[in-house]
Amino acid sequence: MSVLVVRGAVAVLEDAGRVRTGDVIVVDGAVVDDADTTDAEILDASGCVVTAGLVNAHHHLLQTAFRTLPGTRGIPMREWLPAMAAAYNAAGIDPELTGLAARAGLAEALLSGVTTVADHHLTWPSGADTVGMARAAAAAAADVGARLVSVRGAARDDPQEAASSAQAIVDALVPDRPGGVSADGMLQVAVGPAGVHSDPRETFDLLGEVAHRHGLRRRTQANEVVDVEIALERYGRRPLDLLEDWGWLAADVTLAHLCDVTPDEIGRVAASGTSATHAPGCDVPMGWGVAPVRALRDAGIAVGLGTSGGGSNDAGHLLADARLAMQVSALVGPQLPASEVLSMATSGSADGLGRTELGRLTPGSAADLCLWDVSGVADAGVADPVAGLLWASPGRRPRTVVVGGRVVVDAGRLVRADEGEIVARLFERVTR
Incomplete structure (x- = not known):
């Protein structure tokens, strides 16, 4: 003992x-x-x-290798997304780069007090060794001693290929583990498309099937500027309308960002038991909005905190983003006290991962x-x-x-x- x-x-x-x-x-x-x-x-x-230990509920660890890229700052999200995609294509995303970026991002996390990171990995080139990529990130976490939530995301992936990859990652990393959590609690697997702006219903359905089969958490991004614009253009509806129809407003789902939400939408998210993640260190400096955290919390929504990735935030320092969250909250409602924001960065984030043993x-x-x-x-x-x-x-x-x-x-x-x-x-x- x-x-x-x-x-x-x-x-x-x-x-x-x-x-x-x-x-x-x-x-x-x-x-x-x-x-x-x-x-x-x-x-x-x-x-x-x-x-x-702080819990970073929304990161993109791969972007640790792509910080402060020329032409990616202060631009609309419609321009930022292809700029980042071009950088990924030029670099060649493979297990080596995935592991090295994750190792740097996780080391940065530990050195700033973050002990658990949810890595919403969205870049899985078709035909790539996706299990090798997931293994490399998991090995990086084990190397530095951090907890990792590895999210098999999707961003314009072939839906069938994304689901097959997610199943293979579960089989390789957390076989037969309840909730996709390893026996020692150091590794967890989840799934999540980038958002309705990026992925069709089929991707949400098929990744959802993998999640239900294994009891995995589901995660996606919703109601940033481009998400709302593209949903209206493509479907004539807002993102949360689609997510509700597609079965992605539920107690096992966490939605990142939620910058542009109406009172009615907040009520529907709350009624569904869906949790949220605030990412001000990404959304504020890029001009993509400020989530109305006070209104979300007052509605009974569990809200965590994330940094998002280095392509928009450049830093993985969650406590600094907690400070920013506290400061900018006064722009969209009553100011959040420090105690509430600290709870968002710890237990709030952990609860959104289904990990009530963390963050307290x-x-x-x-x-x-x-x-x-x-x-x-x-x-x-x-x-x-x-x-x-x-x-x-x-x-x-x-x-x-x-x-x-x-x-x-x-x-x-x-x-x-x-x-x-x-x-x-x-x-x-x-x-x-």
């Missing part, structure tokens, strides 16, 4: 605004109420706020946690150190990160991988 005690914190954020002091006790990778700590490993949290530090939860040093000058004068995690020190990094009871970041450095080597290998691949 392994016992870890996190001791001496300024504050411990347990769940949804519940703050306490005292120890966090971990036994065999799970948080417990109490245990014999005689021979425990002690993790000194002096001067720190302890939170659950209550007994029985997985021992994924971060120690955030609040003793420096950036936090001087801060009255509420938990709220200060967002209001003060933009871009702060955790001192220590633990995943499943194991330290994976110590003194701000990766424990299981070399950051310089990760960077060098990705640059070598993308500059060939």
